[in-house]
Amino acid sequence: MKFIDEATITVQSGNGGRGCVSFRREKYIERGGPDGGDGGGGGNVVLVATADTRTLYEFRRRRLIKAQNGGYGMGAKRHGQHGDDMIVYLPSGTLVSNAETGELIHDFLSPGERFVIAKGGIGGRGNKKFTTSRNRAPRFAQTGEPGETLQIHLELKLIADVGIIGFPNAGKSTLIRVISSARPKTADYPFTTLVPTIGMVQYEWGQPFAVADIPGLIEGAHEGVGLGTTFLKHIERTSTLVHLIDASAIDMEAPLAQFEAINRELSLFSDKLKTKDQIVVLNKLDISGADEKADAFEKALGKPDVLRISAASTEGVDSLKEMLNQAVNGTEEDD
16 A cells, blocks of 8 residues: 555535425314424534554545535424534544644544544524414525535654664664564665554563654755655654664764764754654674774764664664663563
């Protein structure tokens, strides 16, 4: 299924049904009087968050969503049927905004959340409701109120506890394969991953947590270069970032070049991203010469808490899983 994370659609609730003009006419009743019933209310358009879908793919062609109109009122004081609501399922993490003004309407964070985006019109009153002492035989009824029409913009921001970031070919897809059951494509060339992948990680203790493999970033990503802003936004909801660096590709003359370039893109894109906690991980330590380059990186960074791993051989991966579990679930004593 193609990954679609933005869509613009029009939602339209149902119109209220027309009230009825009717008079009771029975053979053995001299004065029947008005008995027109009310029209039924129009159906609502209801947005519901679900974990059963992960993209906005179905809205690629489904651009108009309309609820059912209310039924007309009938004689014998019978009310028109209420229009059925239109239930629209969205993946958790979808932001709904007014397409014309850009104003945020609702942010779906948890599965099961419901929000009425367009209320159905009220049904019109039948002539029975207009009977008075002065007008005992009203020959008019109300038309139903029209439903609401609104153009909305849907934007999906994946919800994950941990986001794996780094330059293309840093080994993000390989890492998420070995720490979770996710199976993204892996290959020996840049931009292997073209869509975000989410995998669930289960450690020895604590609750399972979600890790997102964010497609490769490059310089200028905040301006749309490469995969650009298409996927930078998906990092905003994560609580912790794994900054994965290919140790074998570190430049000995400028060891921090890749690290600083990615952080620069994060800060230029969003103030939220530059303050997020990061676990710095040097990958591909199984490649000859990577250890020496890793030493140069750590010396330039000046921090001792840099983790060295090889996702390909799984060396150091258990230590990384433990660190991630503690970042998400706290210590075992807190569990």
